[in-house]
Amino acid sequence: MALTASRWDDLEGSKIGEAYELALELKAQGRQIFDLTTGEPDFASPEHANAAGKAAIDNGQTKYTPTDGDMALKESVQLKYRRDNGLEFDINQICIGSGAKPLLYYVLLTILDIGDEVIVPTPAWTSFPGMVELAGAVPKLVSCTREQGYKLTPQALETTLGERTKAIIINTPSNPTGAVYSRTELEALEPILSAYPDVVIVADEIYEYLVYDVEFASVAATLPSLAHRIVSVNGASKGYAMTGWRIGYAAGPVLIMDTLRKLLSQSAGNPTTMSQLATIAAIEGPQDLLAERSELYRRRRDLAVQILNQAPGLHVDPPDGAFYLYVDCSEALGSQTPDGKVLEDDAAFCQYLLESEGVATVPSVGFYAPGGFRVSYACDEETLREACQRIARACNHLR
Ligand SMILES: Cc1ncc(COP(=O)(O)O)c(C=O)c1O
Incomplete structure (x- = not known):
């Protein structure tokens, strides 16, 4: 008898989680990975919130x-x-x-x-x-x-x-x-x-x-x-x-x-x-950090959009919110990698970015849409710049 209910036989785990975990695994193996998968701000939680959490513990x-x-x-x-x-x-x-x-x-x-x-x-x-x-x-x-x-x-x-x-x-x-x-x-x-x-x-x-x-x-x-x-x-x-x-x-x-x-x-x-x-x-508590951080996210967004739009086969419109770019790579699909592999779909495209340049992204199949990938810019500017330049370089190598 199966140990799990048959109704879960076709259940799939979160594709974002999978991409993130693969990036972690490669990092643990000592590879330098530029991780653009994560949907998590790189900023610290507000100090006053941290203090309130600590005080709660101290006060029982x-x-x-x-x-x-x-x-x-x-x-x-x-x-x-x-x-x-x-x-x-x-x-x-x-x-x-x-x-x-x-x-x-x-x-x-x-x-x-x-x-x-x-x-x-x-x-x-x-x-x-x-x-x-x-x-x-x-x-x-x-x-x-x-x-x-x-x-x-x-x-x-x-x-x-x-x-x-x-x-x-x-x-x-x-x-x-x-x-x-x-x-x-x-x-x-x-x-x-x-x-x-x-x-x-x-x-x-x-x-x-x-x-x-x-x-x-x-x-x-x-x-x-x-x-x-x-x-x-x-x-x-x-x-x-x-x-x-x-x-x-x-x-x-x-x-x-x-x-x-x-x-x-x-x-x-x-x-x-x-x-x-x-x-x-x-x-x-004070809300100023929301506007301050939004300004930093906006700068990162513009930086990433500018670099990625110069890459052959990629198109991204600057979005109005969140900290993600949804990059259309449909034009690049069907092309060949330097070692002769044909990139059939967005998952293969993201795999190529990971293998060739160490950049982790999430393929759009995980978002129920074909022909794109998601970049999270909730990371520091240097990492983002380097990662986007690497993506562009990978696109330049496609034939
Ligand atoms: C659209 C959307 N809703 C909800 C959540 C979950 O947020 P929480 O951390 O509060 O569970 C996320 C997290 O990635 C999200 O992207």
């Missing part, structure tokens, strides 16, 4: 909190939504979890019946379709092209919505493309979603604080007529560079949050107590 605040989070952190999250998005949530509309990732999964489990369909615009974060499948539902992938700025158009939404659609995931700013939906682009989706009153909108806004030259438009704040069926998910990881603290939060309609709370109470348990206290400090 090392015990359980309520499963759906400490009241004081829920109040901070309430304040954040008021301050940053002009949104008002009651405390019972907010749940805290151990990162946005598990919360997104629990939100999907909360709303989905077996066989329901969830619209996932692609290129998409590698875990969205996987989470939908774990919840017993079916991801409906909608391809969003480079010409559309990798964003869902009202037309594409309209043709994909159907009787079985239960939810749509909107990730703005997006991983992997960095695309940010403007207020107008979100508003254009509203009349179409209004015609499907049972569809829940899951807004993953984890990269909210990483936007360049544009204004961030929160989905719930932009579409108030749909607020009764929007769940916003966010967290401390990206903006505050607190990935390892593992704190995310969700805010949405009471009916959904009440059930989510029950799911959390039967399975997840409460998020780490000192991490919650550190997150309060991050949300309520």
